[in-house]
Amino acid sequence: MKHLTTALTAIRRSPYQTFAAVLILSITFFVGYCFSLVMLGSEQMLRYFETRPQITAFFKLNTDQTTIDTLEKSMRNKPYVNQVNVISKEKALEIYRQDNKDPLLLELVTADILPASIEVSGKDATSLPQIKKDLDGAAGVDQVLYNQEVIGAINKWTQFLRNIGVASMVILGTESFLIIMIISGMKVAIQKRAIQIMRILGASRWYIKAPFVYEGMIYGIVGSLVGWGAMYIGLLYLTPWLQSFHEVASLLPVPPELLLIQLGVGTLIGVIFGALTSSISVQRMMRRA
Amino acid sequence: MITFAAVTKRFGENPPAIEGISFEVDKGEFLFLTGHSGSGKTTLLKLLTREYTPTSGEVTFNGKSVNKIRKSQVHHHRRAIGVVFQDYRLLNELNVWENIALALQIVNKPQTEIEERVTDLLRLVELTDKAYSFPSQLSGGEAQRVSIARALATAPMVLLADEPTGNLDPQNTLKIAQLFEKINELGTTVLFATHDLSILSALKHRRIHLEKGKIESDTKEKEEEPHTKTTVQVETL
Structure with missing residues (x-):
């Protein structure tokens, strides 16, 4: 208790150093909390995107309905298939008419010259090559279209976002570590005598170190709480806008228990981080004292 | 109680600060360490508080080798030794009471005991009326008495004084010297480093005279004339 009181007195006596330490830690934690939310949601978002791309197989013009139905049934029974949609010649014509308004062209095109097709989506990106293989070998199939680049692009962007998050955390974490080290070092230097x-x-050693360690822990706790508070206010503010995106809407609102776990883990990290950083700094200065 | 056995302390490539020092101090003894500046008095005291470790030889305190005390246990050793410095080393942000109480807080004494003990010590050094003054408001003599009270707070077995009268006028010097005498009479072993002749003539105690890091002479008993180094070695043998 005495060490805590000493730490609080030291904080009160150096408001600008305290402000600098808390500010930088708050920014670090804010980015950390935002990033962890994005990471938690990204898996679900990625899954959503992975199920969007479809493999489309066009049937030969003379393929009968029984062959199409057989293939449809067979694909529906595959465990890695998410959705199967058959486009008949008539439906294909309807789509064509919606997309093309040129009357001359519409007069020339009939259902007979349009192929029926089957659109198959997988449960995740890894199942798509297998679906393509199944459709390639199926009876009556003329051509299989599979936009592999879309999946690659999604994976690439997700990985890019993850890398940005990790890099930001490493840079801000290092910066916070150094700033707390410098502030603790300055305080220890003042107290050298x-x-x-x-x-x-x-x-x-503990008697000497304790007030500094407590001080670091207080920085960690306050930084974590301020960072989390800022993230939470931002989340509340952005929720209506984020809900307008169909793919993100399913993730909102973020469950309160998840936010509490996030706050608890973050604050624990803050306490450990603050204590460790101050401790290292005091240890270094004590060796010189 | 305290034994220095062939102790040498060398700092880097410089000539040794002390070389081949051997002597013993009994419990309750009052020992003057004399010699010019740089003769090795402070080094000797710092070896005893384990601020330094000897390059060779062994320092024992209360039957235990000071050299072998683990770093993590040094604070326990220091709690048995009170130290008084020439520059008082009081904490300026704490008042007289708090400065003395600090030594007791460090050893986790309960508040009631701290209050009792600080009151007694202030009475001993005759500074009861200055309890709430800050070091900057004290005279040199008063500050040194606070420093002595703080050193005595944990009832150490031995009191080390490193030129405690170096910054004081003759009147205060004598007062401080008499205070050390009184402390010694109460049973505390005292090692008093000084080159102040007025103290040495006022208090007749054993003296070890250091010269360039070596023992030049050691008077084993009160009132005796200094023995030469050869005599001391023969006596030890």
């Missing part, structure tokens, strides 16, 4: 006296009086 007092530390020397206390050591001669028989103070243990």
Whole structure:
């Protein structure tokens, strides 16, 4: 309790250093909390996107309905298939008419010259090559279209976002570490004479270190709470806008228990981070004192 | 109680600060360490508080080798030793009471005991009326008495004084010297490093005279004339 009081007094006596430490930690935690939310949601978002691309197989013009139905049934029974949609010649014509308004062209095109097709989506991106293989070998299939680049692009962007998040966290984490080290170092340097006296009086290492360690822990806790608060306000503010995106809407609102777990874990990391950083800094200065 | 056995301390490539120092101090003894500046008095005291470790030889305190105390246990060793410095080394942001209480807080004494002990110590050094003054408001003599009270707070077995009268006028010097005498009479072993002749003539105690890091002479008993180095070695043998 005495060490905590000493730490609080030290914080009160150096408001600008405290503000700098809390500000940088708050920014770090804000980015960390935002990034962790994106990461938690990204798997679900990725899954959503992975199920969007379809493999389309066009039947030969003379393929009968029984062959098409057989293939449809067979594909529906595959465990890795998410959805199967058959486009008949008539439906294909209807789509064509919606897309093309030129009357001359519409007069020339009839259902007979349009192929029926089957659209198959997988449960995830890894099942798509297998679906393509199944459709390639199926009876009556003329051509299989599979836009592999779309999946690649999604994976690439997700990975890119992850890398950006990790890089930001590493840079901000290092910056926070150094700033707390410098602030603790400055405080220890100011107290160098007092530390020397206390050591001669028989103070243990912990007795000398404790106020600084507590101070670091307070920075960690406050930084975490401010960062989380800012993230939460931002999340509340952005929720209506984010809900307008169909793919993100299913993830909102974020369950409160998830947010509480996030706050708990973040604050624990803050406490450990603050204590460790201050401890290292005091240890270094004590060796020189 | 305290033994230095062939102790040498060398800093880097410089000539040794002390070389081949051997002597013993009994419990309750009052020992003056004399010699010019740089003769090795402070080094000797710092070896005892384990601020330094000897390059060779062994320092024992209360039957235990000081050299072998683990770093993590040094604070326990220091709690048995009180130290008084020439520059008082009081914490300026704490008042007289708090400065003395600090030594007791460090050893986790309960508040009631701290209050009792600080009151007694202030009475001993005759500074009861200055309890709430800050070091900047004290005279040199008063500050040194606070420093002595703080050193005595944990009831150490030995009191080390490194030129405690170096910054004081003759009147205060004598007062401080008499205070050390009183402390010694109460049973505390005192090692007093000084080159102040007025103290040495006022208090007749054993003296070890250091010269360039070596023992030049050691008077084993009160009132005796200094023995030469050869005599001391023969006596030890």
